[in-house]
Amino acid sequence: MTVSRxxxxxxxxxxxIILIIGGLMVLSPAFRDPENLIGIGxxxxxxxxxxxxxxxxxxxxxxxxxxxxVASAAAVVTAIALSQGWGVLxxxxxxxxxxxxxxxxGLLIVHVAVPSFIATLVSFFIAQGVALTLTGGxxxxxxxxxxxxxxxTGVLLGNRAAFWWLVVVALVLWWLLAxxxxxxxxxxxxxxxxxxxxxxLPVNRLRIAIFTMTGALMGLxxxxxxxxxxxxxxxGAIGLEFDAIAAAVIGGTRLGGGYGSIPRTxxxxxxxxxxxxxxxxxxxxxxxxxxxxxxxxxxxxxxxRWARGEEARA
Amino acid sequence: MLLELDDISKRFPGVLxxxxxxxxxxxxxxxxxxxxxxxxxxxxxxxxSGLFPPxxxxxxxxxxxxxxxxxAEAKAAGIQTVFQELTVLPNRxxxxxxxxxxxxxxxxxxxLDRRAMVAEAQAILERLGIDLDARAPAGALSxxxxxxxxxxxxxxxxxxxxxxxxxxxxxxxAEEERLFExxxxxxxxxxxxxxxxxxxxxxxxxxxxxxxxxxxxxxxxGETSSLDRPALIRAMVGRDVAEDRHGADxxxxxxxxxxxxxxxxxxxxxxxxxxxxxEVLGVAGLMGSGRTEIAxxxxxxxxPDSGAMSLFGKAYAPRxxxxxxxxxxxxxxxxxxxxxxxxxxxxxxxxxxxxxxALSRGGLVTPGRIGAFARDWMTRLGVxxxxxxxxxxxxxxxxxxxxxLAKWLAIGPRVILLDEPTRGVDVGAKAExxxxxxxxxxxxxxxxxxxxxxxxxxxxxxxxAVVAQGRVVDTVAAAEASEEGLLELAFxxxxxx
Numbered sequence: 001m002t003v004s005r006x007x008x009x010x011x012x013x014x015x016x017i018i019l020i021i022g023g024l025m026v027l028s029p030a031f032r033d034p035e036n037l038i039g040i041g042x043x044x045x046x047x048x049x050x051x052x053x054x055x056x057x058x059x060x061x062x063x064x065x066x067x068x069x070v071a072s073a074a075a076v077v078t079a080i081a082l083s084q085g086w087g088v089l090x091x092x093x094x095x096x097x098x099x100x101x102x103x104x105x106g107l108l109i110v111h112v113a114v115p116s117f118i119a120t121l122v123s124f125f126i127a128q129g130v131a132l133t134l135t136g137g138x139x140x141x142x143x144x145x146x147x148x149x150x151x152x153t154g155v156l157l158g159n160r161a162a163f164w165w166l167v168v169v170a171l172v173l174w175w176l177l178a179x180x181x182x183x184x185x186x187x188x189x190x191x192x193x194x195x196x197x198x199x200x201l202p203v204n205r206l207r208i209a210i211f212t213m214t215g216a217l218m219g220l221x222x223x224x225x226x227x228x229x230x231x232x233x234x235x236g237a238i239g240l241e242f243d244a245i246a247a248a249v250i251g252g253t254r255l256g257g258g259y260g261s262i263p264r265t266x267x268x269x270x271x272x273x274x275x276x277x278x279x280x281x282x283x284x285x286x287x288x289x290x291x292x293x294x295x296x297x298x299x300x301x302x303x304x305r306w307a308r309g310e311e312a313r314a
Numbered sequence: 315m316l317l318e319l320d321d322i323s324k325r326f327p328g329v330l331x332x333x334x335x336x337x338x339x340x341x342x343x344x345x346x347x348x349x350x351x352x353x354x355x356x357x358x359x360x361x362x363s364g365l366f367p368p369x370x371x372x373x374x375x376x377x378x379x380x381x382x383x384x385x386a387e388a389k390a391a392g393i394q395t396v397f398q399e400l401t402v403l404p405n406r407x408x409x410x411x412x413x414x415x416x417x418x419x420x421x422x423x424x425x426l427d428r429r430a431m432v433a434e435a436q437a438i439l440e441r442l443g444i445d446l447d448a449r450a451p452a453g454a455l456s457x458x459x460x461x462x463x464x465x466x467x468x469x470x471x472x473x474x475x476x477x478x479x480x481x482x483x484x485x486x487x488a489e490e491e492r493l494f495e496x497x498x499x500x501x502x503x504x505x506x507x508x509x510x511x512x513x514x515x516x517x518x519x520x521x522x523x524x525x526x527x528x529x530x531x532x533x534x535x536g537e538t539s540s541l542d543r544p545a546l547i548r549a550m551v552g553r554d555v556a557e558d559r560h561g562a563d564x565x566x567x568x569x570x571x572x573x574x575x576x577x578x579x580x581x582x583x584x585x586x587x588x589x590x591x592x593e594v595l596g597v598a599g600l601m602g603s604g605r606t607e608i609a610x611x612x613x614x615x616x617x618p619d620s621g622a623m624s625l626f627g628k629a630y631a632p633r634x635x636x637x638x639x640x641x642x643x644x645x646x647x648x649x650x651x652x653x654x655x656x657x658x659x660x661x662x663x664x665x666x667x668x669x670x671x672a673l674s675r676g677g678l679v680t681p682g683r684i685g686a687f688a689r690d691w692m693t694r695l696g697v698x699x700x701x702x703x704x705x706x707x708x709x710x711x712x713x714x715x716x717x718x719l720a721k722w723l724a725i726g727p728r729v730i731l732l733d734e735p736t737r738g739v740d741v742g743a744k745a746e747x748x749x750x751x752x753x754x755x756x757x758x759x760x761x762x763x764x765x766x767x768x769x770x771x772x773x774x775x776x777x778x779a780v781v782a783q784g785r786v787v788d789t790v791a792a793a794e795a796s797e798e799g800l801l802e803l804a805f806x807x808x809x810x811x
Contacts, residue, residue, distance in 0.1 A: 181417055190405070202386070
């Protein structure tokens, strides 16, 4: 029956998370330690924000390969601003650096008609070049306790600031996507770009807005990153793009656009976070963890296709 | 005058789609817009809808000159269009589709009012008598239901001008009746309605006036009551029919290829066909009649769901195009660039491509042997090019088509299926290609030619099969056929279904 298959695809992820969490709790006392469970929230903050933004991009039918490099560049610039004593001004500077790279992505896609894969690859290289030039390959140190408290180390309700930033960003993204015309148009664009433009939706402005917003959020990610470790490197967040795509896809976001949601992506983030944490506690080495993550993505894609195949035939 | 399109011309790469076309619409009328496939009806209405600008000419709405930079501007001005290409978004609910671009909001636009959106959408559906749940996803709807959603969306925007491009092409009888009811109600409310269609019965049942376009040019506008069916067909066809006719006595010719009861969902629905060696059999039909899909089955590109074919008396069920080729059945696609030729490769390589096996010695082919082979075929078909090493992409449409023909003739096929053999070919080269096609039949090949151009079929064929609704509805001797008669057949069957 169609309904049961579709439901399985919908709830399979929740089921998988519950099973994995349950299994790990039984297997490992260290995992079920409340401190560890709260810690998972912290560990997934950066991935969660990046995956949320990536969900927006993928929903609109595009891809953003530059997120890791842009976050790294924003991190480096913010760290330099802090080390130069710019104080609170460092925050808008970081957001601006991210936003400008996002704007560049959007402009390349809309006005130069470059596919997003290429446009964001270009930004990836430029952002890396900027970050490496500014750091000269060195680690940038800064001294700003207020900054570290604000973005990472401040504790509220047992969890650290980074986690609360994720909560705020996820709520705002959910609201944008599910409860505003901006989100509605994003789904329309990803569902069928040609139809969306024939329907008179502002597709170009929409694309630019989505990429600019993603860039600005990568500014935030960069700041959380340096606030957590207390210094900045040019390659600080490289590789984040792939984890973000993986989390969105595991959450059921369909590459090609149109299908997915923020809550589901956050489930994908949670699954990756729980797995990483649990496997580390069980002493599974990092390389094996990567293999498991890859297998998970394939499994989700297969389940999605299976559930959709049934829909298409119905 | 509500909407006037005056002296509109539009050129696309290689074709003059509109050449001084005009159309006018008054409030409270249904104005049927007719013309053969490719006459430029849809292009003109896309210009009126802001999809692209005209090269020259003027658009006036309520007497004021206007120009649209986007579909959104045309909509804002009160022009709503339901295109043939459906724009229903499969990933959104029916309500979201109906209300897109004008979703109800609360809290000063910060929050979508979903409840109001669903309620309003449901009210629209009910008002139009469409029995669907507004919350259901649109992806599961049938094409006919999507069409109705599309129409409902356009109506809900309270348009001044409503343009419907072949709205009934995917509707069932009941939906069709409902649509007519809606159209009559809108007309009574003073909306001006442009109704593009191929179906004569609808034109006479619905419209107040009729405009006919031919080859991108204005032919006539008249009151529906002053026009009849033959007059309309004459206006759409227009040209004098060529005199030179062929008429092989097919009874004396050996049967080459037969098809019985071919089905392939959804386009082919029970096609029967007999093709003789030494004849040219034409296939006529409106766009979407299934004529290309039938040829694809014969060529082994697609496989039928049911039905049987035979080739020179033996059962013929090719698994793919390679198997069809190995049995001597060649297909020359209507899409020369996409499927037929490798444009960046030289003429020689293109011609030799299917014959490489025959040309190779111990698995190797030499440029010299390919060149000589190609030169031979270029002379036979009269390909005009400096040398066989010229890239095919630089040739004219006519010469490209000749290369495409040479390539398949070179393997010595017994059956040749031609889909639109003269598309994009200028008049002079057309005559040469016609002669080549006749020559193939004279040499004993069985030739099947699909064409949208009826004069072309009358000129080159011995017999003409008329396809409608995925079936061959009649086969007539070309010598006794007329354009009017063929169109009549194609239309009648299209409506009967």
